[in-house]
Amino acid sequence: MPKSFDVRVTTMDAELEFTMPWKTTGQEVFDMVTKTIGIREIWFFGLYYTDSKGFPAWIKLNKKVVEQDFPPRQNPLQLVFKSKFFPEDVEEELITDITMHLVFLQVKQAILDMDIYCPPEASVLLASYAVQAKYGDYDPTVYPPGFLRNESLLPPRVIDQYQMTPEMWEERITSWYSEHGGMLRDEAEMEYLKIAQDLEMYGVNYFPITNKKGTDLWLGVDALGLNVYEVNDKLTPVISFPWSEIRNIAFKDKKFTIKPTDKKSPDFVFHTHKLRTNKMILQLNMGNHDLFMRRRHSDTMEIQQMKAQAKEERTRKQAERNRLAHERAAREEAEREKEELQQRLRHFEEEARKANEMLIQSEERSEMLQQQARQKEDEAASIVRKAQEAEDEIQRVRAMAAKTEEEKRALESKARDAHDLAQQLLRTSDQRQKEAELLKSELTTARRAEMDAKNQLLAVTSGGYGASRPRVAGELEMQQRHHMTSVSLPAQHTKSFPQYPSMQSAPAGSVSNHRPLQQQRSPFDSNLAPTQRSIQTHQQQQQQPQQQQ
Numbered sequence: 001m002p003k004s005f006d007v008r009v010t011t012m013d014a015e016l017e018f019t020m021p022w023k024t025t026g027q028e029v030f031d032m033v034t035k036t037i038g039i040r041e042i043w044f045f046g047l048y049y050t051d052s053k054g055f056p057a058w059i060k061l062n063k064k065v066v067e068q069d070f071p072p073r074q075n076p077l078q079l080v081f082k083s084k085f086f087p088e089d090v091e092e093e094l095i096t097d098i099t100m101h102l103v104f105l106q107v108k109q110a111i112l113d114m115d116i117y118c119p120p121e122a123s124v125l126l127a128s129y130a131v132q133a134k135y136g137d138y139d140p141t142v143y144p145p146g147f148l149r150n151e152s153l154l155p156p157r158v159i160d161q162y163q164m165t166p167e168m169w170e171e172r173i174t175s176w177y178s179e180h181g182g183m184l185r186d187e188a189e190m191e192y193l194k195i196a197q198d199l200e201m202y203g204v205n206y207f208p209i210t211n212k213k214g215t216d217l218w219l220g221v222d223a224l225g226l227n228v229y230e231v232n233d234k235l236t237p238v239i240s241f242p243w244s245e246i247r248n249i250a251f252k253d254k255k256f257t258i259k260p261t262d263k264k265s266p267d268f269v270f271h272t273h274k275l276r277t278n279k280m281i282l283q284l285n286m287g288n289h290d291l292f293m294r295r296r297h298s299d300t301m302e303i304q305q306m307k308a309q310a311k312e313e314r315t316r317k318q319a320e321r322n323r324l325a326h327e328r329a330a331r332e333e334a335e336r337e338k339e340e341l342q343q344r345l346r347h348f349e350e351e352a353r354k355a356n357e358m359l360i361q362s363e364e365r366s367e368m369l370q371q372q373a374r375q376k377e378d379e380a381a382s383i384v385r386k387a388q389e390a391e392d393e394i395q396r397v398r399a400m401a402a403k404t405e406e407e408k409r410a411l412e413s414k415a416r417d418a419h420d421l422a423q424q425l426l427r428t429s430d431q432r433q434k435e436a437e438l439l440k441s442e443l444t445t446a447r448r449a450e451m452d453a454k455n456q457l458l459a460v461t462s463g464g465y466g467a468s469r470p471r472v473a474g475e476l477e478m479q480q481r482h483h484m485t486s487v488s489l490p491a492q493h494t495k496s497f498p499q500y501p502s503m504q505s506a507p508a509g510s511v512s513n514h515r516p517l518q519q520q521r522s523p524f525d526s527n528l529a530p531t532q533r534s535i536q537t538h539q540q541q542q543q544q545p546q547q548q549q
Helices: 026-037 097-112 120-135 156-161 166-180 185-196 275-295 301-460 469-486 525-548
Strands: 004-010 015-021 045-050 056-058 077-083 205-210 216-221 225-230 239-242 246-252 255-260 268-271
Touching: 004 026, 015 026, 026 045, 026 077, 056 275, 077 097, 097 120, 097 185, 120 156, 120 166, 120 185, 205 275, 216 275, 246 275
Parallel strands: 004 077
Antiparallel strands: 004 015, 045 056, 045 077, 205 216, 205 268, 216 225, 225 239, 246 255, 255 268
Protein backbone atom coordinates (compact mmCIF):
# COMPACT_ATOMS: atom_id res chain seq x y z
CA MET A 1 0.00 0.00 0.00
CA PRO A 2 1.42 3.45 -0.96
CA LYS A 3 2.14 5.83 1.86
CA SER A 4 0.93 9.00 0.06
CA PHE A 5 -1.19 10.20 -2.83
CA ASP A 6 -1.15 13.24 -5.04
CA VAL A 7 -4.04 15.68 -5.23
CA ARG A 8 -4.59 18.60 -7.62
CA VAL A 9 -6.85 21.34 -6.39
CA THR A 10 -8.19 23.81 -8.94
CA THR A 11 -9.44 27.17 -7.77
CA MET A 12 -11.15 29.80 -9.92
CA ASP A 13 -7.81 31.42 -10.75
CA ALA A 14 -5.06 28.90 -9.86
CA GLU A 15 -4.08 25.27 -9.55
CA LEU A 16 -2.51 23.71 -6.47
CA GLU A 17 -0.86 20.30 -6.19
CA PHE A 18 -0.14 18.52 -2.93
CA THR A 19 1.30 15.21 -1.89
CA MET A 20 -0.68 14.05 1.10
CA PRO A 21 -0.31 11.05 3.49
CA TRP A 22 -2.48 8.09 2.70
CA LYS A 23 -4.65 8.60 5.76
CA THR A 24 -5.31 12.28 5.12
CA THR A 25 -8.93 13.28 5.68
CA GLY A 26 -10.96 15.69 3.64
CA GLN A 27 -10.72 18.28 6.42
CA GLU A 28 -6.94 18.18 6.31
CA VAL A 29 -6.87 18.72 2.55
CA PHE A 30 -9.42 21.52 2.93
CA ASP A 31 -7.33 23.22 5.64
CA MET A 32 -4.21 22.90 3.49
CA VAL A 33 -5.94 24.61 0.56
CA THR A 34 -7.47 27.44 2.63
CA LYS A 35 -4.17 28.20 4.31
CA THR A 36 -2.35 28.19 0.99
CA ILE A 37 -4.85 30.54 -0.60
CA GLY A 38 -5.38 32.64 2.52
CA ILE A 39 -9.13 32.08 2.89
CA ARG A 40 -10.58 32.94 6.29
CA GLU A 41 -14.33 32.70 5.48
CA ILE A 42 -14.00 28.96 5.10
CA TRP A 43 -17.71 28.29 5.77
CA PHE A 44 -18.64 29.35 2.21
CA PHE A 45 -16.34 26.87 0.45
CA GLY A 46 -15.94 23.18 -0.15
CA LEU A 47 -14.01 20.66 -2.23
CA TYR A 48 -15.99 19.52 -5.24
CA TYR A 49 -15.29 16.48 -7.42
CA THR A 50 -16.90 14.12 -9.91
CA ASP A 51 -17.50 10.62 -8.55
CA SER A 52 -16.87 7.32 -10.28
CA LYS A 53 -20.34 7.38 -11.90
CA GLY A 54 -19.94 10.89 -13.25
CA PHE A 55 -22.15 12.63 -10.68
CA PRO A 56 -21.12 15.80 -8.81
CA ALA A 57 -20.16 15.33 -5.18
CA TRP A 58 -18.59 17.21 -2.26
CA ILE A 59 -15.67 15.89 -0.21
CA LYS A 60 -16.77 14.62 3.18
CA LEU A 61 -14.47 16.42 5.59
CA ASN A 62 -14.58 13.75 8.31
CA LYS A 63 -13.69 10.91 5.96
CA LYS A 64 -10.40 9.86 4.41
CA VAL A 65 -9.89 11.24 0.93
CA VAL A 66 -8.77 7.97 -0.62
CA GLU A 67 -11.90 6.20 0.70
CA GLN A 68 -14.28 8.51 -1.13
CA ASP A 69 -15.85 7.64 -4.48
CA PHE A 70 -13.21 8.91 -6.91
CA PRO A 71 -12.86 7.45 -10.38
CA PRO A 72 -10.50 4.44 -10.34
CA ARG A 73 -6.83 4.96 -11.16
CA GLN A 74 -7.21 8.75 -11.10
CA ASN A 75 -3.82 10.23 -10.26
CA PRO A 76 -3.55 12.89 -9.09
CA LEU A 77 -6.99 13.20 -7.55
CA GLN A 78 -8.91 16.07 -9.12
CA LEU A 79 -10.62 18.50 -6.72
CA VAL A 80 -12.20 21.88 -7.27
CA PHE A 81 -12.18 24.49 -4.52
CA LYS A 82 -15.28 26.66 -4.91
CA SER A 83 -18.21 28.18 -3.07
CA LYS A 84 -20.60 25.61 -1.67
CA PHE A 85 -22.79 28.25 -0.04
CA PHE A 86 -23.48 31.84 -1.04
CA PRO A 87 -24.00 34.90 1.16
CA GLU A 88 -27.34 36.68 1.41
CA ASP A 89 -25.70 40.11 1.46
CA VAL A 90 -22.32 40.10 -0.23
CA GLU A 91 -21.37 43.55 1.02
CA GLU A 92 -21.97 42.52 4.63
CA GLU A 93 -20.72 38.93 4.65
CA LEU A 94 -17.73 38.89 2.32
CA ILE A 95 -15.02 40.25 4.55
CA THR A 96 -11.71 39.59 2.86
CA ASP A 97 -10.80 40.52 -0.69
CA ILE A 98 -9.65 37.00 -1.63
CA THR A 99 -13.00 35.53 -0.62
CA MET A 100 -14.86 38.17 -2.58
CA HIS A 101 -12.60 37.61 -5.60
CA LEU A 102 -13.21 33.84 -5.65
CA VAL A 103 -16.97 34.27 -5.25
CA PHE A 104 -16.91 36.91 -8.02
CA LEU A 105 -15.07 34.58 -10.40
CA GLN A 106 -17.45 31.71 -9.66
CA VAL A 107 -20.61 33.81 -10.12
CA LYS A 108 -19.19 35.34 -13.29
CA GLN A 109 -18.46 31.92 -14.75
CA ALA A 110 -21.92 30.68 -13.79
CA ILE A 111 -23.48 33.62 -15.66
CA LEU A 112 -21.33 33.00 -18.73
CA ASP A 113 -22.19 29.27 -18.61
CA MET A 114 -25.88 30.29 -18.37
CA ASP A 115 -26.26 28.46 -15.05
CA ILE A 116 -27.54 31.82 -13.79
CA TYR A 117 -29.99 33.67 -16.01
CA CYS A 118 -29.07 37.32 -16.57
CA PRO A 119 -31.04 39.81 -18.72
CA PRO A 120 -29.16 41.43 -21.64
CA GLU A 121 -29.01 44.90 -20.06
CA ALA A 122 -27.66 43.54 -16.77
CA SER A 123 -25.21 41.34 -18.69
CA VAL A 124 -23.66 44.37 -20.40
CA LEU A 125 -23.39 46.25 -17.11
CA LEU A 126 -21.84 43.26 -15.35
CA ALA A 127 -19.41 42.85 -18.23
CA SER A 128 -18.30 46.48 -17.79
CA TYR A 129 -17.56 45.86 -14.09
CA ALA A 130 -15.66 42.69 -14.99
CA VAL A 131 -13.53 44.68 -17.46
CA GLN A 132 -12.92 47.36 -14.83
CA ALA A 133 -11.82 44.71 -12.34
CA LYS A 134 -9.39 43.22 -14.85
CA TYR A 135 -8.00 46.22 -16.73
CA GLY A 136 -8.47 49.13 -14.33
CA ASP A 137 -9.46 52.59 -15.52
CA TYR A 138 -10.31 52.99 -19.17
CA ASP A 139 -7.68 54.72 -21.28
CA PRO A 140 -8.36 54.95 -25.02
CA THR A 141 -4.65 55.27 -25.75
CA VAL A 142 -3.87 52.06 -23.87
CA TYR A 143 -6.99 50.10 -24.82
CA PRO A 144 -7.77 50.71 -28.49
CA PRO A 145 -10.89 49.30 -30.17
CA GLY A 146 -10.73 45.53 -30.32
CA PHE A 147 -8.97 44.95 -26.99
CA LEU A 148 -11.99 42.92 -25.75
CA ARG A 149 -12.08 40.74 -28.86
CA ASN A 150 -10.72 37.66 -27.05
CA GLU A 151 -12.58 38.23 -23.77
CA SER A 152 -15.60 36.15 -22.75
CA LEU A 153 -17.93 38.69 -21.17
CA LEU A 154 -21.50 37.93 -22.28
CA PRO A 155 -23.62 34.75 -22.14
CA PRO A 156 -24.09 33.09 -25.54
CA ARG A 157 -27.87 33.42 -25.15
CA VAL A 158 -27.58 37.22 -24.98
CA ILE A 159 -25.25 37.34 -27.99
CA ASP A 160 -27.60 35.14 -30.03
CA GLN A 161 -30.65 37.13 -28.97
CA TYR A 162 -29.52 40.25 -30.84
CA GLN A 163 -28.09 40.65 -34.32
CA MET A 164 -25.05 42.61 -33.24
CA THR A 165 -21.43 42.30 -34.25
CA PRO A 166 -18.65 41.83 -31.65
CA GLU A 167 -17.56 45.40 -32.34
CA MET A 168 -21.02 46.68 -31.48
CA TRP A 169 -21.07 44.68 -28.22
CA GLU A 170 -17.62 45.96 -27.36
CA GLU A 171 -18.75 49.52 -28.00
CA ARG A 172 -21.70 49.13 -25.62
CA ILE A 173 -19.55 47.53 -22.92
CA THR A 174 -16.85 50.18 -23.32
CA SER A 175 -19.41 52.98 -22.98
CA TRP A 176 -20.28 51.64 -19.49
CA TYR A 177 -16.68 50.74 -18.72
CA SER A 178 -15.54 54.31 -19.32
CA GLU A 179 -17.85 55.52 -16.53
CA HIS A 180 -16.17 53.40 -13.84
CA GLY A 181 -13.04 55.53 -13.63
CA GLY A 182 -11.24 55.48 -10.27
CA MET A 183 -12.82 52.20 -9.17
CA LEU A 184 -10.42 49.60 -7.75
CA ARG A 185 -10.60 45.89 -8.47
CA ASP A 186 -12.27 44.90 -5.19
CA GLU A 187 -14.83 47.70 -5.60
CA ALA A 188 -15.64 46.65 -9.15
CA GLU A 189 -16.04 43.01 -8.06
CA MET A 190 -18.26 44.07 -5.17
CA GLU A 191 -20.47 46.09 -7.52
CA TYR A 192 -20.65 43.06 -9.80
CA LEU A 193 -21.77 40.79 -6.93
CA LYS A 194 -24.28 43.34 -5.61
CA ILE A 195 -26.04 43.21 -8.97
CA ALA A 196 -25.66 39.45 -9.39
CA GLN A 197 -27.14 38.60 -5.96
CA ASP A 198 -30.47 40.05 -7.08
CA LEU A 199 -30.74 37.59 -9.99
CA GLU A 200 -33.35 34.86 -9.48
CA MET A 201 -30.92 31.97 -10.00
CA TYR A 202 -28.06 33.40 -7.90
CA GLY A 203 -26.72 30.87 -5.35
CA VAL A 204 -29.37 28.26 -6.17
CA ASN A 205 -28.48 24.55 -6.49
CA TYR A 206 -31.07 22.71 -8.63
CA PHE A 207 -32.00 19.03 -8.30
CA PRO A 208 -34.47 17.10 -10.43
CA ILE A 209 -37.38 15.64 -8.40
CA THR A 210 -40.88 14.23 -8.88
CA ASN A 211 -43.96 14.75 -6.72
CA LYS A 212 -46.47 12.13 -5.57
CA LYS A 213 -48.19 12.27 -8.98
CA GLY A 214 -44.93 11.65 -10.80
CA THR A 215 -44.68 15.18 -12.22
CA ASP A 216 -41.15 16.28 -12.96
CA LEU A 217 -40.09 19.31 -10.94
CA TRP A 218 -36.98 21.16 -9.82
CA LEU A 219 -35.93 21.58 -6.19
CA GLY A 220 -33.81 24.66 -5.55
CA VAL A 221 -31.68 25.08 -2.44
CA ASP A 222 -30.30 28.54 -1.63
CA ALA A 223 -29.39 30.73 1.33
CA LEU A 224 -33.00 31.60 2.15
CA GLY A 225 -34.70 28.23 1.91
CA LEU A 226 -36.13 25.64 -0.46
CA ASN A 227 -38.07 26.39 -3.65
CA VAL A 228 -39.96 24.13 -5.98
CA TYR A 229 -40.04 25.02 -9.68
CA GLU A 230 -41.76 23.69 -12.73
CA VAL A 231 -39.56 21.72 -15.06
CA ASN A 232 -39.59 24.47 -17.73
CA ASP A 233 -39.16 27.45 -15.41
CA LYS A 234 -36.26 27.86 -13.01
CA LEU A 235 -36.98 31.51 -12.32
CA THR A 236 -40.39 31.60 -10.66
CA PRO A 237 -40.93 29.10 -7.80
CA VAL A 238 -44.24 27.31 -7.48
CA ILE A 239 -43.79 26.65 -3.76
CA SER A 240 -41.30 28.26 -1.38
CA PHE A 241 -40.16 27.02 2.03
CA PRO A 242 -38.08 29.63 3.90
CA TRP A 243 -35.73 28.22 6.51
CA SER A 244 -37.70 29.92 9.23
CA GLU A 245 -40.82 27.94 8.24
CA ILE A 246 -39.18 24.52 8.01
CA ARG A 247 -39.37 22.35 11.14
CA ASN A 248 -37.58 19.24 9.89
CA ILE A 249 -36.05 17.74 6.78
CA ALA A 250 -35.50 14.04 6.34
CA PHE A 251 -35.15 11.45 3.66
CA LYS A 252 -35.53 7.70 3.44
CA ASP A 253 -34.01 6.04 0.46
CA LYS A 254 -35.23 8.16 -2.51
CA LYS A 255 -38.07 9.75 -0.60
CA PHE A 256 -37.53 13.24 0.79
CA THR A 257 -39.85 14.93 3.29
CA ILE A 258 -40.10 18.59 4.29
CA LYS A 259 -42.08 19.30 7.44
CA PRO A 260 -43.28 22.90 7.97
CA THR A 261 -43.29 24.60 11.35
CA ASP A 262 -47.05 24.88 11.09
CA LYS A 263 -48.23 21.46 12.14
CA LYS A 264 -51.55 22.02 10.41
CA SER A 265 -49.81 22.35 7.09
CA PRO A 266 -49.23 19.08 5.22
CA ASP A 267 -45.74 17.75 4.69
CA PHE A 268 -44.19 18.19 1.30
CA VAL A 269 -42.94 14.89 -0.04
CA PHE A 270 -40.96 14.37 -3.24
CA HIS A 271 -38.73 11.69 -4.73
CA THR A 272 -35.31 11.81 -6.35
CA HIS A 273 -33.80 9.50 -8.91
CA LYS A 274 -30.80 8.50 -6.80
CA LEU A 275 -30.05 8.16 -3.14
CA ARG A 276 -26.86 10.18 -3.41
CA THR A 277 -28.95 13.12 -4.63
CA ASN A 278 -30.89 13.09 -1.36
CA LYS A 279 -27.63 13.00 0.57
CA MET A 280 -26.32 16.04 -1.28
CA ILE A 281 -29.62 17.89 -0.80
CA LEU A 282 -29.46 17.18 2.91
CA GLN A 283 -25.86 18.43 3.16
CA LEU A 284 -26.75 21.67 1.38
CA ASN A 285 -29.85 22.13 3.51
CA MET A 286 -27.89 21.72 6.70
CA GLY A 287 -25.12 24.07 5.64
CA ASN A 288 -27.47 26.80 4.37
CA HIS A 289 -29.70 26.52 7.42
CA ASP A 290 -26.68 26.80 9.71
CA LEU A 291 -25.47 29.95 7.92
CA PHE A 292 -29.02 31.32 7.97
CA MET A 293 -29.16 30.95 11.74
CA ARG A 294 -25.66 32.39 12.22
CA ARG A 295 -26.62 35.53 10.29
CA ARG A 296 -29.55 36.07 12.68
CA HIS A 297 -27.25 36.05 15.70
CA SER A 298 -24.44 38.32 16.75
CA ASP A 299 -21.09 37.72 15.16
CA THR A 300 -18.58 35.51 16.89
CA MET A 301 -15.37 36.93 18.21
CA GLU A 302 -13.50 35.53 15.23
CA ILE A 303 -15.83 37.19 12.75
CA GLN A 304 -15.73 40.47 14.66
CA GLN A 305 -11.96 40.37 14.61
CA MET A 306 -11.96 39.58 10.92
CA LYS A 307 -14.34 42.46 10.21
CA ALA A 308 -12.21 44.84 12.28
CA GLN A 309 -9.11 43.77 10.44
CA ALA A 310 -10.93 44.06 7.15
CA LYS A 311 -12.13 47.53 8.11
CA GLU A 312 -8.60 48.56 9.05
CA GLU A 313 -7.35 47.09 5.83
CA ARG A 314 -9.98 48.98 3.86
CA THR A 315 -9.12 52.18 5.73
CA ARG A 316 -5.46 51.65 5.00
CA LYS A 317 -6.26 50.91 1.38
CA GLN A 318 -8.46 53.99 1.23
CA ALA A 319 -5.67 56.12 2.67
CA GLU A 320 -3.23 54.53 0.26
CA ARG A 321 -5.68 55.08 -2.53
CA ASN A 322 -6.11 58.73 -1.54
CA ARG A 323 -2.36 59.12 -1.42
CA LEU A 324 -2.01 57.46 -4.78
CA ALA A 325 -4.85 59.57 -6.10
CA HIS A 326 -3.13 62.68 -4.78
CA GLU A 327 0.16 61.60 -6.29
CA ARG A 328 -1.60 60.68 -9.49
CA ALA A 329 -3.32 64.06 -9.57
CA ALA A 330 0.00 65.79 -8.86
CA ARG A 331 1.70 63.69 -11.53
CA GLU A 332 -1.13 64.40 -13.95
CA GLU A 333 -0.90 68.09 -13.10
CA ALA A 334 2.85 68.00 -13.65
CA GLU A 335 2.38 66.09 -16.87
CA ARG A 336 -0.32 68.53 -17.88
CA GLU A 337 1.97 71.46 -17.16
CA LYS A 338 4.76 69.69 -18.98
CA GLU A 339 2.45 69.05 -21.88
CA GLU A 340 1.34 72.67 -21.84
CA LEU A 341 4.97 73.81 -21.80
CA GLN A 342 5.75 71.42 -24.60
CA GLN A 343 2.76 72.65 -26.51
CA ARG A 344 3.85 76.24 -25.92
CA LEU A 345 7.37 75.32 -27.01
CA ARG A 346 6.01 73.60 -30.08
CA HIS A 347 3.78 76.60 -30.63
CA PHE A 348 6.72 78.97 -30.38
CA GLU A 349 8.79 76.75 -32.65
CA GLU A 350 5.94 76.62 -35.09
CA GLU A 351 5.54 80.38 -34.93
CA ALA A 352 9.30 80.82 -35.43
CA ARG A 353 9.21 78.44 -38.36
CA LYS A 354 6.21 80.25 -39.83
CA ALA A 355 7.91 83.63 -39.22
CA ASN A 356 11.05 82.36 -40.96
CA GLU A 357 8.97 81.04 -43.83
CA MET A 358 7.10 84.33 -43.99
CA LEU A 359 10.43 86.21 -44.01
CA ILE A 360 11.72 84.05 -46.84
CA GLN A 361 8.44 84.47 -48.64
CA SER A 362 8.58 88.24 -48.03
CA GLU A 363 12.09 88.41 -49.45
CA GLU A 364 11.06 86.34 -52.43
CA ARG A 365 7.96 88.45 -52.84
CA SER A 366 10.02 91.65 -52.51
CA GLU A 367 12.38 90.43 -55.22
CA MET A 368 9.45 89.41 -57.36
CA LEU A 369 7.79 92.79 -56.77
CA GLN A 370 11.00 94.57 -57.73
CA GLN A 371 11.14 92.57 -60.93
CA GLN A 372 7.48 93.31 -61.52
CA ALA A 373 8.14 97.00 -60.77
CA ARG A 374 10.95 97.06 -63.33
CA GLN A 375 8.68 95.32 -65.79
CA LYS A 376 5.93 97.80 -65.00
CA GLU A 377 8.34 100.71 -65.47
CA ASP A 378 9.39 99.28 -68.84
CA GLU A 379 5.77 98.75 -69.74
CA ALA A 380 4.94 102.27 -68.54
CA ALA A 381 7.75 103.74 -70.68
CA SER A 382 6.52 101.69 -73.62
CA ILE A 383 3.00 102.87 -72.94
CA VAL A 384 4.22 106.48 -72.75
CA ARG A 385 5.95 106.07 -76.11
CA LYS A 386 2.88 104.47 -77.55
CA ALA A 387 0.76 107.21 -76.01
CA GLN A 388 3.00 109.88 -77.57
CA GLU A 389 2.80 108.11 -80.91
CA ALA A 390 -0.93 107.83 -80.48
CA GLU A 391 -1.10 111.54 -79.59
CA ASP A 392 0.91 112.38 -82.69
CA GLU A 393 -1.33 110.18 -84.75
CA ILE A 394 -4.36 111.84 -83.18
CA GLN A 395 -2.95 115.27 -84.02
CA ARG A 396 -2.27 114.14 -87.57
CA VAL A 397 -5.75 112.64 -87.82
CA ARG A 398 -7.21 115.79 -86.33
CA ALA A 399 -5.25 117.88 -88.87
CA MET A 400 -6.48 115.63 -91.62
CA ALA A 401 -9.93 115.81 -90.19
CA ALA A 402 -9.69 119.62 -90.06
CA LYS A 403 -8.46 119.66 -93.63
CA THR A 404 -11.20 117.31 -94.62
CA GLU A 405 -13.62 119.50 -92.73
CA GLU A 406 -12.43 122.55 -94.63
CA GLU A 407 -12.72 120.67 -97.89
CA LYS A 408 -16.11 119.50 -96.81
CA ARG A 409 -17.12 123.07 -95.99
CA ALA A 410 -15.69 124.24 -99.34
CA LEU A 411 -17.62 121.53 -101.15
CA GLU A 412 -20.69 122.41 -99.19
CA SER A 413 -20.12 126.07 -100.09
CA LYS A 414 -19.66 125.16 -103.74
CA ALA A 415 -22.73 123.00 -103.59
CA ARG A 416 -24.67 125.88 -102.03
CA ASP A 417 -23.29 128.21 -104.69
CA ALA A 418 -24.20 125.74 -107.42
CA HIS A 419 -27.62 125.38 -105.87
CA ASP A 420 -28.01 129.15 -105.71
CA LEU A 421 -26.78 129.43 -109.28
CA ALA A 422 -29.20 126.75 -110.36
CA GLN A 423 -31.99 128.60 -108.59
CA GLN A 424 -30.87 131.83 -110.23
CA LEU A 425 -30.67 130.15 -113.62
CA LEU A 426 -34.06 128.70 -113.04
CA ARG A 427 -35.41 132.10 -112.22
CA THR A 428 -33.56 133.53 -115.22
CA SER A 429 -34.96 130.73 -117.35
CA ASP A 430 -38.42 131.51 -116.11
CA GLN A 431 -37.81 135.21 -116.85
CA ARG A 432 -36.44 134.39 -120.28
CA GLN A 433 -39.43 132.16 -120.94
CA LYS A 434 -41.70 134.98 -120.07
CA GLU A 435 -39.67 137.36 -122.29
CA ALA A 436 -39.78 134.77 -125.08
CA GLU A 437 -43.49 134.48 -124.75
CA LEU A 438 -43.71 138.28 -124.81
CA LEU A 439 -41.44 138.38 -127.81
CA LYS A 440 -43.49 135.65 -129.43
CA SER A 441 -46.56 137.68 -128.87
CA GLU A 442 -44.85 140.82 -130.22
CA LEU A 443 -43.48 138.79 -133.15
CA THR A 444 -46.90 137.51 -133.98
CA THR A 445 -48.28 141.02 -133.78
CA ALA A 446 -45.38 142.34 -135.94
CA ARG A 447 -45.90 139.64 -138.50
CA ARG A 448 -49.50 140.35 -138.61
CA ALA A 449 -48.67 144.02 -139.06
CA GLU A 450 -46.13 143.05 -141.69
CA MET A 451 -48.72 140.95 -143.44
CA ASP A 452 -51.14 143.79 -143.30
CA ALA A 453 -48.47 146.14 -144.72
CA LYS A 454 -47.67 143.68 -147.45
CA ASN A 455 -51.30 143.30 -148.24
CA GLN A 456 -51.65 147.05 -148.38
CA LEU A 457 -48.53 147.20 -150.52
CA LEU A 458 -49.98 144.65 -152.80
CA ALA A 459 -53.18 146.51 -152.89
CA VAL A 460 -51.36 149.70 -153.87
CA THR A 461 -49.41 147.94 -156.58
CA SER A 462 -52.26 145.81 -157.77
CA GLY A 463 -53.08 148.19 -160.63
CA GLY A 464 -49.99 147.39 -162.79
CA TYR A 465 -49.37 143.91 -161.50
CA GLY A 466 -52.82 142.55 -161.31
CA ALA A 467 -51.88 139.28 -162.93
CA SER A 468 -49.13 138.53 -160.48
CA ARG A 469 -51.02 139.31 -157.30
CA PRO A 470 -52.02 135.82 -156.57
CA ARG A 471 -48.45 134.59 -157.13
CA VAL A 472 -47.01 137.32 -155.00
CA ALA A 473 -49.50 136.61 -152.28
CA GLY A 474 -48.58 132.92 -152.44
CA GLU A 475 -44.87 133.59 -152.22
CA LEU A 476 -45.35 135.89 -149.32
CA GLU A 477 -47.26 133.27 -147.52
CA MET A 478 -44.58 130.66 -148.17
CA GLN A 479 -41.84 133.00 -147.03
CA GLN A 480 -43.75 133.73 -143.89
CA ARG A 481 -44.21 130.03 -143.22
CA HIS A 482 -40.47 129.40 -143.85
CA HIS A 483 -39.47 132.19 -141.52
CA MET A 484 -41.63 130.77 -138.74
CA THR A 485 -39.79 127.48 -138.96
CA SER A 486 -36.26 128.92 -139.13
CA VAL A 487 -36.03 129.89 -135.42
CA SER A 488 -34.70 126.95 -133.24
CA LEU A 489 -34.20 126.73 -129.41
CA PRO A 490 -32.39 124.28 -127.16
CA ALA A 491 -34.24 121.09 -126.30
CA GLN A 492 -34.82 122.08 -122.67
CA HIS A 493 -36.47 125.32 -123.76
CA THR A 494 -38.64 124.04 -126.56
CA LYS A 495 -41.67 124.42 -124.36
CA SER A 496 -40.77 127.98 -123.47
CA PHE A 497 -39.67 129.06 -126.96
CA PRO A 498 -41.82 127.64 -129.76
CA GLN A 499 -40.48 127.75 -133.24
CA TYR A 500 -41.37 130.71 -135.47
CA PRO A 501 -41.22 130.80 -139.27
CA SER A 502 -38.46 133.06 -140.64
CA MET A 503 -38.82 135.61 -143.31
CA GLN A 504 -37.73 134.36 -146.77
CA SER A 505 -36.82 136.47 -149.75
CA ALA A 506 -39.33 136.73 -152.48
CA PRO A 507 -38.65 134.64 -155.52
CA ALA A 508 -37.30 136.04 -158.69
CA GLY A 509 -39.79 137.89 -160.79
CA SER A 510 -41.43 139.60 -157.87
CA VAL A 511 -41.98 143.30 -157.56
CA SER A 512 -38.78 145.08 -158.74
CA ASN A 513 -39.14 148.30 -156.92
CA HIS A 514 -38.70 146.50 -153.57
CA ARG A 515 -35.67 144.65 -152.04
CA PRO A 516 -35.90 140.97 -152.11
CA LEU A 517 -37.56 139.65 -148.99
CA GLN A 518 -34.43 137.66 -147.95
CA GLN A 519 -32.41 140.84 -148.03
CA GLN A 520 -34.88 142.78 -145.97
CA ARG A 521 -34.35 142.61 -142.12
CA SER A 522 -37.36 142.54 -139.99
CA PRO A 523 -37.40 145.07 -137.29
CA PHE A 524 -37.63 142.09 -134.88
CA ASP A 525 -34.47 140.29 -136.05
CA SER A 526 -32.29 142.43 -133.90
CA ASN A 527 -34.34 141.44 -130.88
CA LEU A 528 -34.16 137.69 -131.58
CA ALA A 529 -30.35 137.43 -131.68
CA PRO A 530 -29.78 138.41 -128.02
CA THR A 531 -32.49 136.03 -126.95
CA GLN A 532 -30.74 133.12 -128.68
CA ARG A 533 -27.39 134.05 -127.10
CA SER A 534 -28.94 134.21 -123.61
CA ILE A 535 -30.48 130.80 -124.09
CA GLN A 536 -27.12 129.31 -125.11
CA THR A 537 -25.44 130.94 -122.08
CA HIS A 538 -28.12 129.57 -119.79
CA GLN A 539 -27.52 126.03 -121.11
CA GLN A 540 -23.77 126.30 -120.48
CA GLN A 541 -24.28 127.54 -116.91
CA GLN A 542 -26.57 124.63 -116.15
CA GLN A 543 -24.03 122.14 -117.48
CA GLN A 544 -21.14 123.52 -115.32
CA PRO A 545 -22.70 122.71 -111.84
CA GLN A 546 -23.51 119.24 -113.07
CA GLN A 547 -19.87 118.64 -114.06
CA GLN A 548 -18.61 120.01 -110.70
CA GLN A 549 -20.89 117.70 -108.74
